[in-house]
Amino acid sequence: MKKHLLAALSLLIGVGSFAQNTPVNTVLLGQRTYTADLNDVWGYEDGNGNEYALVGVRNGFSVVDVTVPSNPVEQFFIPGSNSTWRDIKTYDHYAYVMHDFSSSPSNNGLLIVDLDSMTNPTFQFIYPKAIINTVEDSATRSHNLWIDENGVLYIFGADVGLGGALMFDLTNDPWNPSFLGMYNSSYLHDGFARGDTLWGAALGNGMVVSDVTNKSQPAFRAQWNTPSTFAHNCWPSDDNQTIFTTDEVSSGYIAAYDVSDFSNVSETDRFRVVPNNQTIPHNAHVLGNFVVTSYYTYGLHILDAQDPTWLIEVGSYDSSPLSGDGYDGAWGAYPYLPSGNILITDIQEGLFIFEANYTPAARIYAFVEDSVTGLPLPAAKVYLQADNDSVALDPVDAGFRRAKIGSFGDSAFVSLANYHPIATTFNYQGGVVDTVVFKMLPIDFSVEEGDVNALSLAPNPAKDFTLITAPRALADGDVRIMDMNGKLLYTEAWTSNSNTHKVALNLPEGLYIVEVQSGQTTWTHKLVKH
Structure with missing residues (x-):
């Protein structure tokens, strides 16, 4: 990485790169x-x-x-x-x-x-020859191409028929593609085929999906509109459960769709670089859990799409001196070289070669609730130290979400009138989607129970451990911890001939019942874990 960085700095000086934004998880290796x-x-x-x-x-x-x-x-x-x-x-x-x-x-x-x-x-x-309704025609131009894993060439937006998808076999003779059939229901600006499914970006007609098992008679599977009704490019996830699209318009979105059921396609999330900054996304490509996109006046852009319902920006490099909308700057991207290097073609600035650090995002879903009743507390105030920021909670479930690049710890401070405040820590873990629940204890809730013959717990509320004290030494006995529904979570033998027993609390925050049984006698006590 250091070698590449030095080379990149030297190159920046030599060619006068015009990067407008600070690169994120990318290093420029070369330019022509x-x-x-x-x-x-x-x-x-x-x-x-x-x-x-x-x-x-x-x-x-x-x-x-x-x-x-x-x-x-x-x-x-x-x-x-x-x-x-x-x-x-x-x-x-x-x-x-x-x-x-x-x-x-x-x-x-x-x-x-x-x-x-x-x-x-x-x-x-x-000039590839096609036969449409028994009439022979030749393609002299087209907008895009695709070649699938079966050696089928798809020619999109050609001057044949409606400009759908012409399909040709390359396996018999790569010099002489043989015509197989055509999707001719609408114009296709771009597309992607895998197996027997053809995904087509049809601009104002949205996304169209066809079964091309029989290339001479494609069968309709699905159709839907993209956010700006200008479906320019599409690329499915490796498992074919999600497809990502771009709208080639000012302030356009990269959108993700759940396509596991063609009868019920649903949008899971949409993303744009900075809302209302007019930047136009062009071509998106899927690389594992990442979406690598060329943006016209923004350059290289990388999304973590491990969770398609929450797309997170994790890498970028601005290749263009221009900004705003307009069809200038980065046109194409190619992230599939064996070296892992990424190619970008910028219309005016030339060919760029990048090294990318595909750092997965860490996602946290967090909620605030009453530790006794389990009810959400949307009026609570949450402050996160890493962002120096107060968080607005959802008014219904008292939740919020945060995402970061990489792995590190954060501190949270939670307060609400009539509740004990919470000061605690949690961790962001790269590539992990985690849930954190902040459980607040009402001030008027008492954990004192029983008389001198009852159990006592200290500390209580507790964080890492609590010491159980019985009213007398016990020759034998068992310790059990249950949730408020009576589900057994923990059990171990009492420390023999002792009236105390230390319990490590490897439990989530919340309210529990501690039970000690010796002979015919059972003692219980409430425990609050912070």
């Missing part, structure tokens, strides 16, 4: 500038472990060796029609590249490049 504007990016590793950035440029396709991130070297460049949009995906050792509307006289169609040779690459431009 271009004379033309960039668009999307993909990655590739050859058989010798060398890593490459496959870069979309307004006027062609660039392949850059990023094996040594501080010294990215372009291997070759293939000129193409001038276009704002150019997308790249790979299958085996082939790259597939396609652009959208071109300002040149004609569109290039699909560029196929054999990446086996970086010094003298073999490539060809073709």
Whole structure:
């Protein structure tokens, strides 16, 4: 890390990086500038472990060796029609590249490049042929591509039919994709396919999901709108239970949806960098429990999505000198290189190579309740030392939640009229979703019970232990601790021939019943654990 940091500092001085915000859990390892504007990016590793950035440029396709991130070297460049949009995906050792509307006289169609040779690459431009309602047509441009694990190429937003998803088999002959079928119910701006499920981002038509087991007859599965009704990009979690979407609009959201039941798709959370700052999210990618996104004027952004109901920002790097809305800055992201390095293409600033520290967030759900009745206490005041902040409690369940990056301890101070105040500690643990309950004891609640022949407990309320004193020495006996519902939580033998017995309290905060039994005699006493 230190070596990378020194290299990054040197690079910052050399190229004059314009980062506007302090990087979080990211280190810039390298950068390469271009004379033309960039668009999307993909990655590739050859058989010798060398890593490459496959870069979309307004006027062609660039392949850059990023094996040594501080010294990215372009291997070759293939000129193409001038276009704002150019997308790249790979299958085996082939790259597939396609652009959208071109300002040149004609569109290039699909560029196929054999990446086996970086010094003298073999490539060809073709116009993939499709048959729609028995009529043959050819795709000369498209907005995005995807290639699934079965070697099926999906061409989204092409100039064929409604611009849905053209599907081609690459496994028989990667140079000559064979047409399989088309989703033609609506235009698809982008998409993702896994197994036999096609997820489509259809802009104003929201998210659409199809079963493409039969590629010639896709079957409807689900449809829903995203927060800003402009579904631009989508990527499912590894277990296919959640899908993440971006809305390519000012102040747009990254949204998460529970898709475990297509008949009942529900939004679980939504996130934007800073509310109302106009920044536009572009392309989100799932990497394990993290979502790596390119934001136009913000750059690289990383969310911890381990809990899809609570998305937490854990990493960022601002690659652009620009701010606010506008379609400038970071276009594409690629977080899947074997080295773990992340590629970002910034339209104006060039290709960036980052090292990211994927630090999981620590999430705490906390509640305040009466230790005797268990009822919530929403009027309580909670102060957290780490944030130097007073917390507003939910008016119904007296709860709040906090998230941090990494693991550390915090102190909480809880107060409420007619209750004993609480000063306690709790821990944030990276990657853990934890629940903390602050139990407050009413001032007028007494734990004194019985007469001189009864048990006594000290301290009470107690934190780590309590000493039980019986009215006489006991030759034998048992100690039991139960909750207020009578559930047995702890039992051990009494210290023989003694009238005292120390009990370690490995119990949550709350109210308990302590019971000591010797022969035919049973003593009980209430215990408060803080």
